[in-house]
Amino acid sequence: MRTEACIAGDRPILRVRALRKIYPSRGLFRDDRDVTAVDGVSLVLSRGRTLALVGESGCGKSTLARCVVRLEEFNSGEIRFQGADLLALRGEELRRARRRIQLIFQEPLEALNPRFSALDVVIEPLIISRDVGRREAIDRAQRVMELVGLPAARGSRLVQEFSGGQKQRLALARALITDPAVLIFDEALSGLDLSVQAQMVNLLLDLQATSKLAYLFISHDLRLVQALADEVAVMKDGVIVESGTVTDVFRNPQHGYTQKLFSTIPRKGIASLSEMAIKN
Ligand SMILES: Nc1ncnc2c1ncn2[C@@H]1O[C@H](COP(=O)(O)OP(=O)(O)OP(=O)(O)O)[C@@H](O)[C@H]1O
Ligand SMILES: [Mg+2]
Numbered sequence: 001m002r003t004e005a006c007i008a009g010d011r012p013i014l015r016v017r018a019l020r021k022i023y024p025s026r027g028l029f030r031d032d033r034d035v036t037a038v039d040g041v042s043l044v045l046s047r048g049r050t051l052a053l054v055g056e057s058g059c060g061k062s063t064l065a066r067c068v069v070r071l072e073e074f075n076s077g078e079i080r081f082q083g084a085d086l087l088a089l090r091g092e093e094l095r096r097a098r099r100r101i102q103l104i105f106q107e108p109l110e111a112l113n114p115r116f117s118a119l120d121v122v123i124e125p126l127i128i129s130r131d132v133g134r135r136e137a138i139d140r141a142q143r144v145m146e147l148v149g150l151p152a153a154r155g156s157r158l159v160q161e162f163s164g165g166q167k168q169r170l171a172l173a174r175a176l177i178t179d180p181a182v183l184i185f186d187e188a189l190s191g192l193d194l195s196v197q198a199q200m201v202n203l204l205l206d207l208q209a210t211s212k213l214a215y216l217f218i219s220h221d222l223r224l225v226q227a228l229a230d231e232v233a234v235m236k237d238g239v240i241v242e243s244g245t246v247t248d249v250f251r252n253p254q255h256g257y258t259q260k261l262f263s264t265i266p267r268k269g270i271a272s273l274s275e276m277a278i279k280n
Helices: 061-068 091-099 118-129 134-147 152-156 164-176 194-211 222-228 246-251 256-263 267-279
Strands: 012-023 035-046 050-054 076-081 101-105 182-186 214-218 231-236 239-245
Touching: 012 061, 035 050, 035 061, 035 214, 035 239, 050 061, 050 222, 061 101, 061 182, 061 214, 091 101, 091 118, 101 164, 118 134, 118 152, 118 164, 134 152, 134 164, 164 194, 194 222, 214 222, 222 246, 231 246, 231 256, 239 246, 239 256
Parallel strands: 050 214, 050 231, 101 182, 182 214
Antiparallel strands: 012 035, 012 076, 231 239
16 A cells, blocks of 8 residues: 555656644643644646546645645645746746646635636736737637637636636636646646536536646545546645555455545446546
């Protein structure tokens, strides 16, 4: 049993080593304690491969994701992107690296102005980065919108007019416009109904096949994990307690916690999404 999540692929792009994140106690109550949300996690993502991260609520998955995209500082450990130490990067180099690692979460557009048009949402990261002018940004938006199956003609529609599934496609287009190498999904498909999930799974698989993106897929939903991931890491109390290929871990979970986690899903449920994903 391995506890360092490492995809067997030979093209590592992002390495996390011994990452630790502690939220200090606010000291409001006598028994307030520091929370070690991530306690020495190591993992490797490779081009064209998907690592799933599963584990009960509060075990530190989102914290880890936020640290990787540098939305959050961490206490110790190392993150290397394309060989470079993310902590050592400064200025333009850091901004460039951050654009290439994108995080998509559940209801990702909720924080944005609902009066934004779809096009505004998709081009915003490019406009903020000032890498390219508006004309080039719009050209690129059209390309990524097509990639995610949203006709560019819908670009003038307001975000609030889109369905949940379409919003998730928009979020994906927005993430893709900066030409990322790593996409992190934090429960990104969780709010969607089954058939829309299946369409998204297919879209993500197609995208990965053509652009060799590395995915870190955080989910409670083991059916989705099975449909999408090559490897899975199981996290408990800030620690990765088991990892391996999806086939191995699903068939023969070693750690007691993993066995318990997996016993909560009906086997039939696991098969049904893979069938649907292939059919759609
Ligand atoms: N900003 C914060 N300040 C203090 N503690 C936090 C903060 N964010 C998270 N935590 C704590 O860190 C731990 C890990 O939280 P995290 O959100 O990473 O879990 P998670 O695995 O993503 O859970 P879920 O599956 O419910 O999304 C929890 O104990 C949580 O209460
Ligand atoms: Mg979370």
